[in-house]
Amino acid sequence: MNHDERPPADLVAALASDIQDVLGDDLVGLYIYGSSVSGGFDHGVSDIDLVAVTATEVGALDLAGLERVHRLFASRYPEWSDRLEIVYIGSATLRSFRTSPGSLAVISPGEPFHVRDERVAEWLQNWYLVRENGICLYGAEAAAVVPAITWTEFAAATVRYAYELRNRSRVGASGGVFAYTILTMCRALRTVRTQTHGSKQEAAAWTRERMPEWAWLIDSALQCRLSRGTIGLDDEGSRAAAETFIAVLADQILANYRPSETHKNVGP
Numbered sequence: 001m002n003h004d005e006r007p008p009a010d011l012v013a014a015l016a017s018d019i020q021d022v023l024g025d026d027l028v029g030l031y032i033y034g035s036s037v038s039g040g041f042d043h044g045v046s047d048i049d050l051v052a053v054t055a056t057e058v059g060a061l062d063l064a065g066l067e068r069v070h071r072l073f074a075s076r077y078p079e080w081s082d083r084l085e086i087v088y089i090g091s092a093t094l095r096s097f098r099t100s101p102g103s104l105a106v107i108s109p110g111e112p113f114h115v116r117d118e119r120v121a122e123w124l125q126n127w128y129l130v131r132e133n134g135i136c137l138y139g140a141e142a143a144a145v146v147p148a149i150t151w152t153e154f155a156a157a158t159v160r161y162a163y164e165l166r167n168r169s170r171v172g173a174s175g176g177v178f179a180y181t182i183l184t185m186c187r188a189l190r191t192v193r194t195q196t197h198g199s200k201q202e203a204a205a206w207t208r209e210r211m212p213e214w215a216w217l218i219d220s221a222l223q224c225r226l227s228r229g230t231i232g233l234d235d236e237g238s239r240a241a242a243e244t245f246i247a248v249l250a251d252q253i254l255a256n257y258r259p260s261e262t263h264k265n266v267g268p
Contacts, residue, residue, distance in 0.1 A: 005043050007036050011080075012048065015073055016137040019052060019086075022065040028053045028091050029139035033130045040199020044079065045226055047109060050086045050137075051130050053145045057090040058105040058115060066105070067113045082109050087126065091145055097121055098147075124149060124157040129197075152259065155192060159257050162188040166250040170243070176229025178242045179221040185249040186218065192257045200225075207249075214245050 016030055034049035035041040054061060066088070074081040085108040093102030097120040104120060107113040131146040165181050187203035190196070194206075204222055208215045217238065224232035233242060 005041050007041070007046075007048050011077060012036075012137070015048070015050075015069075015084075018069045018073065019050075019066070020138055022062055022069055023052070023054060026054045026056055026061060027139060028055050029142065029145050030137045031130050031134040031142050032137055033126075033134035034085075035199060037135055038129075038133050038197075038199070040201050042201075042226060045228060047083045047085045048080070050084075051126065051134070052086065052088045053091050053094055053139075054088060055091060057093065058088050058103050061088065061105065063105060063113070063115070070107050070113055085109065087123070089120065093120055094127070094145060095147060097123070097127060124153060125161065128154045128157075151195070154197070155195075155257070156259060158188045158191050159253055162253050163250060166246055170239075174229050175224045175231075175233035178233045178239060179224035179229070181246055182218065182221040182242060182249075183225060185246060185253070189249055189253050189256065192253055211248075214248075217241055217245055 012032060019030060020027055029052075031051045031053075032049065033051065035046045036048060040046070070084060070086070073084070086106070088105040090102065093100065093104075096102075100120070101118065102120045104116045104118070104123070105113065106116055127146050128149040131142045131149060134142045136142060162185050165185060168181075170177055170181070183200040183204055186207040187198070187200055190198065190203040190206045201222070204218050208218045211218075220232040220238060221242075224230075233239060
């Protein structure tokens with residue numbers, strides 16, 4: 001599979017145009033990031049990741065209109081159903097994200113469009129990637145609306161998220177959840193070891209080379225991801241092994257994390 005693919009430009013442009021039509025002057029900037037930009041995009045599997053920064057707080061937006069945009073997009077392009085991750089955030093909330101609570105409106109795979117009231121600092125990895133390598137689809141450049149974030153902050157957030165994943169209950173979870181956790185934690189380990197951020201596929205290959213005893217499980221996670229959770233990691237033995245591997249990865253991440261390092265290298 002070609003991991004250098006991108007979502008069709010006309011499809012992304014149509015989605016961006018529909019969002020602009022609903023938000024009008026409330027839209028400060030719209031950005032695409034993630035595998036669509038930096039590599040690791042898998043046709044038929046990867047999501048379209050967008051962040052929309054708005055002049056007003058999300059509670060004042062036309063949320064019903066945005067929900068219609070998402071629903072119509074899925075009906076026009078059924079292969080993209082449940083493959084949108086779009087975050088709407090007010091510009092004032094984003095500017096003060098480290099210290100202030102706030103609201104986000106989010107649609108993501110497996111979740112309907114909804115408003116979240118939470119610590120937006122927990123989304124630091126997203127804000128960093130938008131600022132560092134996101135592409136502006138509309139409005140102000142990302143550096144003008146997303147505060148500067150250091151590599152040290154990004155690495156620390158990566159480690160925190162990895163430990164959050166480790167501690168989540170996966171009782172009764174789908175194979176796709178196990179695959180996502182394994183590949184995300186492989187990427188976190190590569191991030192702290194190499195001081196670079198890359199794709200899940202790069203991280204899987206990198207971890208596979210260094211931990212060959214777990215190669216079979218990494219391959220199963222990749223197969224499960226590419227089948228959108230329909231193949232692999234569906235038996236009791238592989239899931240028990242996955243839980244063990246997740247714990248091993250978490251220990252390796254902590255052992256290799258160096259908070260004082262300040263390198264910043266984001267890319268494929």
